[in-house]
Amino acid sequence: MSIVVGARAHWMKNLTLRPALVAGLLIVGFWIVVALTIDVWTVYDPLKIVARKLQAPSLQHWLGTDALGRDVMTRTLYGVRYSLSISFVVVVCSVVIGSLVGALAGFFGGWTDSVLMRLVDVTLAFPPVLLAMAVAASLGPGLQNAAIAVIVVWWPVYARLMRGQVLDVISRDHIEAARAGGASSFRLLTKHILPLSWTPTIISATMDFGQVVLLAASLSFIGLGAQPPAPEWGAMISDGASHFYSWWIAFGPGMAILMLGLGFNFIGDALRDILDPREH
Amino acid sequence: MTQYLFRRLISIPLLLLGVATVAFFLSHFTQADPLSALVSERQMNNPEVVAAAKQRWGLDRSLPEQYLIYIQNLVSGDMGVSFRTRRPVLTDIAERLPATLELVIFAMLFGTISGVALGVLASRFQNRLLDYFARLVALFGSTVPVFWSGLLLLYLFTVKFSWIPGPGRLDPRADPPPFMTGLLTIDSLAAGQFDTFLNALHHLVLPSFVLGWSVTGIIARLVRASMLDALGQDYILAARAKGAGEARTLFRHALPNAMIPTLTIIGYSFAYLITGAVLTEAVFGWPGIGSYAVDSARTLDYPAIIGVSLIGASAFLLANLITDIAYAYANPRIRLE
Numbered sequence: 001m002s003i004v005v006g007a008r009a010h011w012m013k014n015l016t017l018r019p020a021l022v023a024g025l026l027i028v029g030f031w032i033v034v035a036l037t038i039d040v041w042t043v044y045d046p047l048k049i050v051a052r053k054l055q056a057p058s059l060q061h062w063l064g065t066d067a068l069g070r071d072v073m074t075r076t077l078y079g080v081r082y083s084l085s086i087s088f089v090v091v092v093c094s095v096v097i098g099s100l101v102g103a104l105a106g107f108f109g110g111w112t113d114s115v116l117m118r119l120v121d122v123t124l125a126f127p128p129v130l131l132a133m134a135v136a137a138s139l140g141p142g143l144q145n146a147a148i149a150v151i152v153v154w155w156p157v158y159a160r161l162m163r164g165q166v167l168d169v170i171s172r173d174h175i176e177a178a179r180a181g182g183a184s185s186f187r188l189l190t191k192h193i194l195p196l197s198w199t200p201t202i203i204s205a206t207m208d209f210g211q212v213v214l215l216a217a218s219l220s221f222i223g224l225g226a227q228p229p230a231p232e233w234g235a236m237i238s239d240g241a242s243h244f245y246s247w248w249i250a251f252g253p254g255m256a257i258l259m260l261g262l263g264f265n266f267i268g269d270a271l272r273d274i275l276d277p278r279e280h
Numbered sequence: 281m282t283q284y285l286f287r288r289l290i291s292i293p294l295l296l297l298g299v300a301t302v303a304f305f306l307s308h309f310t311q312a313d314p315l316s317a318l319v320s321e322r323q324m325n326n327p328e329v330v331a332a333a334k335q336r337w338g339l340d341r342s343l344p345e346q347y348l349i350y351i352q353n354l355v356s357g358d359m360g361v362s363f364r365t366r367r368p369v370l371t372d373i374a375e376r377l378p379a380t381l382e383l384v385i386f387a388m389l390f391g392t393i394s395g396v397a398l399g400v401l402a403s404r405f406q407n408r409l410l411d412y413f414a415r416l417v418a419l420f421g422s423t424v425p426v427f428w429s430g431l432l433l434l435y436l437f438t439v440k441f442s443w444i445p446g447p448g449r450l451d452p453r454a455d456p457p458p459f460m461t462g463l464l465t466i467d468s469l470a471a472g473q474f475d476t477f478l479n480a481l482h483h484l485v486l487p488s489f490v491l492g493w494s495v496t497g498i499i500a501r502l503v504r505a506s507m508l509d510a511l512g513q514d515y516i517l518a519a520r521a522k523g524a525g526e527a528r529t530l531f532r533h534a535l536p537n538a539m540i541p542t543l544t545i546i547g548y549s550f551a552y553l554i555t556g557a558v559l560t561e562a563v564f565g566w567p568g569i570g571s572y573a574v575d576s577a578r579t580l581d582y583p584a585i586i587g588v589s590l591i592g593a594s595a596f597l598l599a600n601l602i603t604d605i606a607y608a609y610a611n612p613r614i615r616l617e
Binding site: 126140223237247250253 | 299434
């Protein structure tokens, strides 16, 4: 954890030296603020018909109206709630499950390692979208099931990462010392190994946020995620695809996915520079 | 090398078995009755059909027995019948495979060429404006949703500018070439139908750009890093000292060495391409496996969607195997081990 504290001391310096980090924080911060406060200042209701249908962007409706006459801008802004909450749940669950599996595999080795890692190999053998689609289709369409499907696809990445990290740390001298001092396995793992193994997971998780937003939106685009009339970005783009000549229906939600993806990427990149200087 | 190859080859059937096991559980834990994944709704009332399906898939037996039967059926190529198309899943997939293959090959070509170009450019102008620009272009590609960029570009280039023909692989009035490989560009050339060839190529431009761009970033990032690595080596200094020009230094001396690690990522980016192809095909009305998967998922056609993920996983494993072998071959340190 000392690395993190060190980084905090250089916080200001890091900010001024890294325009990409500032951009990332601004973008993600903007969307978080929107998600938390939109109810207070929204002009239109995202689910109500507020104008004639399929209107091109205008001063009243910055991103036009959709096939029912709902305001696309309002729906895009509301959509961030789905994207941020689903990606938060997915990333946290995947990190917890994956890290646990990886740590156990790396720490105990032998059979535990073989069995757990073969499970990881098999999951990673599937192209992500296809596995997510198959799981989501099996569970039935819906936002919650889409989240489960993405977790199923995502956890093995962290398992591999954490296993490698634990194997790296476990061979160091202080672990040997703690073991000689009579520390239990549990204590060894939680007090001596895991605190030194988190950094790559944190970096990777930050980078992954954008990708998870993308994958979840893909499932909704296919029709397996959020169901109408929910203003979810993937579902809105799917709407746009069926009204091909009204390009503005899809424009906003796609831009939003792109923005969030870039934002998380900028932050993750900067985190890697700060937390793990060896990489560069 | 032989030992390494042997180990890799042995792992493939085991992984495939694992993949099939996952597929079995998926097909078993569908919300619907597993029977409904085998028999179409209309035939549900036909006791003969239901009994036959039950028997063939062993649904009246215990779970372990069902599992064995499932694996047996898979080995003999039986993935069940799609209840959307009412045809064997494997037949459907085989018919649509060439379209996907053609799209993925062209996308791979575009992604590799643009990725290597951007990576070399970025390394040559490290930490200068051009470097940041190249990295931003690459980053955009891997962040942008293909089902969105595809949609907007299709609108822009077909409706606004009419530069690009609409969706599909060929114009409706074009003359499809006789079937040889199923790849329209190759078949039309072989049959001497030059107009059809151009038309197929024209249809390929936009989807392979959209799909290929998604891997540009992954490739560019690695090319940049390994080019920087190579450019810092002594032999580059030696080449420069001998008076080699900039282009020669970059492309003759540095790039071949930088390409070895890149080879791996090009192979692995295949996974992204399969993934991206699913969504790209859906947007471009491309009659391949991807749009088949999406249509199947939309209609909850379980046998079809599970069949596609099985095939996808196999293709993915195969691609990784080929990549590993190519890498081992290109890198003497592994080859001679």
